[in-house]
Amino acid sequence: MSVKTPQTMGQQFERRSWAEPWKIKMVEPIQIIDRAQRQQALQKAGYNTFLLRSEDVYIDLLTDSGTSAMSDRQWAGIMTGDEAYAGSRNYYHLEETIQSFYGYRYVIPTHQGRGAEHLISQAIIQPGMFVPGNMYFTTTRLHQELAGGTFVDVIVDEAHDPQNQNPFKGDIDLDKLSALIDRVGADKIAYVSLAGTVNMAGGQPVSMANARALRELCDKHDIRVYLDATRMVENCLFIQEREEGYSDKPIAEILLEFCSYTDGAWMSAKKDNLVNIGGWLALNHEDVFQLARNMVVVYEGLHTYGGMAGRDMEALAIGIKESVQDEHVRSRVGQVRYLGNLLTEWGIPIVEPVGGHAIFLDAKRFYPHIPQDEFPSQTLAAELYLDAGVRGMERGVVSAGRDPETNEHRYPALELTRLTIPRRVYTQAHMDVVAESVKAVHDKREATKGLKMTFEPTYLRFFQANFERL
Secondary structure, three states, rough: OOOOOOOOOOOOOOEEEOOOOOOOOOOOOOOOOHHHHHHHHHHHHOOOOHHHOOHOOOOEOOOOOOOOOHHHHHHHOOOOOOOEEEOOOOHHHHHHHHHHHOOOOOEEEOHHHHHHHEEEEEEEOOOOOEEEOOOOHHHHHHHHHHOOOOOOOOOOOHHOOOOOOOOOOEEEOOOHHHHHHHHHHHHOOOOEEEEOHHHHOOOOOOOHHHHHHHHHHHOOOOEEEEEOOOOOHHHHHOOOOOOOOOOOOOHEEEEEEHHHHHEEEEEEEOOOOOOOEEEEEEEHHHHHHHHHHHHHHHHHOOOOOOOOHHHHHHHHHHHHHHHHHHHHHHHHHHHHHHHHHHHHHHOOOOOOOOOOOEEEEHHHHHHOOOHHHHHHHHHHHHHHHHHHHHHHEEEOHHOOOOOOOOOOEEEOOOOOOEOOOOOOOOOOOHHHHHHHHHHHHOOOOHHHHEEEEEOOOOOHHHHOOOHHHH
């Protein structure tokens, strides 16, 4: 934006604004119910925003998973779906697209990212193995544990500090990784689990230099590196903006280089790839590919559809091409930054620097009087919904779950409430409403009390747990 402010009334005022690289062709009406109705809905949902009905939500920032708006070209692609059980032409279009933009040799479609996580974990991890990674993600770690592995966090220390301004807080600490290899032996490392933008750290990116150095270290020990590419396109924008030598390179070129330092990737296509359902696993080694392709027939569907309809694979192939367009990525992350800038101007504690897909409110600083075992992040998510019908989600002690050996709560350093921005869905006015709601809840924070858990499922409890007011 270029703005010239006139010093006198006689001077010409010039303004140049930036806008989204799309125009609205279809709308979905939404409505807001009153506070009494929201209170009733919240109680019925056990103060868990995952259990709210979407019709009772005004602005839905629960997740960016499957909530994107598809383009007219994607909708047109749906009409060309080849629903043959075997050998759908849409599969081959998807395969060629992933090979072109991500660079991997072999492709297996899955119903969503969780299916791909399951396949890679079962194919590689043996009981007693370790899986180092740059901070855990809930479903990823669970699949690794169910396969008999132990996740080990080797992210840089700065990632655990929400106020630290390190531009690449998603980097792997190579000294931590080397120490683990020395302690357990390289043959006990199943693979390195590398996430492009670290969700649980606040959407923080990994640098190209770190990926390159990680590749060199792992090559010395014959250890493979697998990428969670779910939000890798957003990660590439941060590399373009922050890392020397990449400012003049397009997102697509940066993506291809980053992936070249890894041996494969799993993808929840419901995020970066701009579809409402779908995922994929892409690999460079034929041995792992053959194992995973055999398993997909057992757990997902035939290897040429993997749980997706042909029309969904076509929309996905088109979505991949749209997702790497520079103007799209700048618009997507720009909207997140707009919300983050409003909140920081008002003194609201958030994770900084602002990440790629969401604003993460720092519930520890937001509610310093509420201890972690009274679930401050869950409390904050409930309060935001109660205030204005805005649905966010907890990313703290509830999401961290229990230690499988001690059965005690895991207490992560970061206790966050996530406001996740769907792609191509909301306007700047919606972001204003969200920011004002956060401020209203922050203004009355001292009077807010925590929650206690009344129902706890065995796995991934944050999805289905119930709470009540203390």
